[in-house]
Amino acid sequence: MQQALQRSSLVPRGFVVESAYYEDGKAVVVVRASGSVGLCPSCGAVSRRVHSRYRRRVTDLPLSGRIVELLVIARRFRCDAVLCGRQIFAERFAEGVLAPSARRTARLDSIVYHLGLALGGRPAAGFAKRLMLPVSKDTLLRVVRRRSRPPADPLRVIGIDDWAWRRNHRYASIICNLEKRRIVTLLPDREPATAQAWLAAHPTITIIARDRGGGYGEAAAKACRRRYRSRIGGI
Numbered sequence: 001m002q003q004a005l006q007r008s009s010l011v012p013r014g015f016v017v018e019s020a021y022y023e024d025g026k027a028v029v030v031v032r033a034s035g036s037v038g039l040c041p042s043c044g045a046v047s048r049r050v051h052s053r054y055r056r057r058v059t060d061l062p063l064s065g066r067i068v069e070l071l072v073i074a075r076r077f078r079c080d081a082v083l084c085g086r087q088i089f090a091e092r093f094a095e096g097v098l099a100p101s102a103r104r105t106a107r108l109d110s111i112v113y114h115l116g117l118a119l120g121g122r123p124a125a126g127f128a129k130r131l132m133l134p135v136s137k138d139t140l141l142r143v144v145r146r147r148s149r150p151p152a153d154p155l156r157v158i159g160i161d162d163w164a165w166r167r168n169h170r171y172a173s174i175i176c177n178l179e180k181r182r183i184v185t186l187l188p189d190r191e192p193a194t195a196q197a198w199l200a201a202h203p204t205i206t207i208i209a210r211d212r213g214g215g216y217g218e219a220a221a222k223a224c225r226r227r228y229r230s231r232i233g234g235i
């Protein structure tokens with residue numbers, strides 16, 4: 001059965017494609033976030049008030065033998081929380097999609113990391129060039145070093161809620177680190193089984209704040225019961 005190829009399926013999740021063109025031998029894809037709100041990194045308040053827009057250029061996975069550059073139309077939001085010291089904040093994207101100030105998407109960064117790990121700096125840089133991944137030897141080594149460090153703070157307190165990819169469209173689940181006021185990840189749907197599997201893979205989480213819907217509570221309870229049983233079994 002044939003299914004239409006959505007342009008947005010070619011770019012990292014959470015982005016929609018505005019346009020695409022070739023420039024100096026590269027494929028440039030203009031994207032913006034599909035969500036309509038921003039989450040203040042200082043206080044965690046949700047904002048819909050856009051202050052301004054700016055452009056970020058990041059490299060993504062190559063396409064049809066060409067280097068791909070995402071031209072991200074990112075937003076700055078106003079934070080209206082009374083006690084928050086930050087008035088304006090730049091839009092952030094989910095961890096595992098695009099880190100703040102990153103020059104590569106997370107999925108490209110992951111490939112660069114594995115290449116560097118497998119082949120070492122100079123051979124990996126040569127191979128990366130043949131794969132249309134424009135990274136230098138120094139960048140490869142930097143990525144390997146950065147990713148090899150264990151995360152400083154394990155996840156402990158999270159919030160989980162519904163998230164619309166587009167208004168009245170398809171629903172996913174958003175998971176936030178409530179201690180750091182940051183989006184951790186977007187799960188592809190809002191099925192309890194998906195949330196339960198994600199929670200089971202993050203055993204350091206001790207507190208889960210959820211919406212009033214029953215699905216997430218059920219997933220959290222199941223993940224905790226499983227963890228408890230495995231601990232009892234290990235005694």
Ligand SMILES: [Zn+2]
Nearest residue numbers: 040043079084
């Ligand atoms: Zn704020």
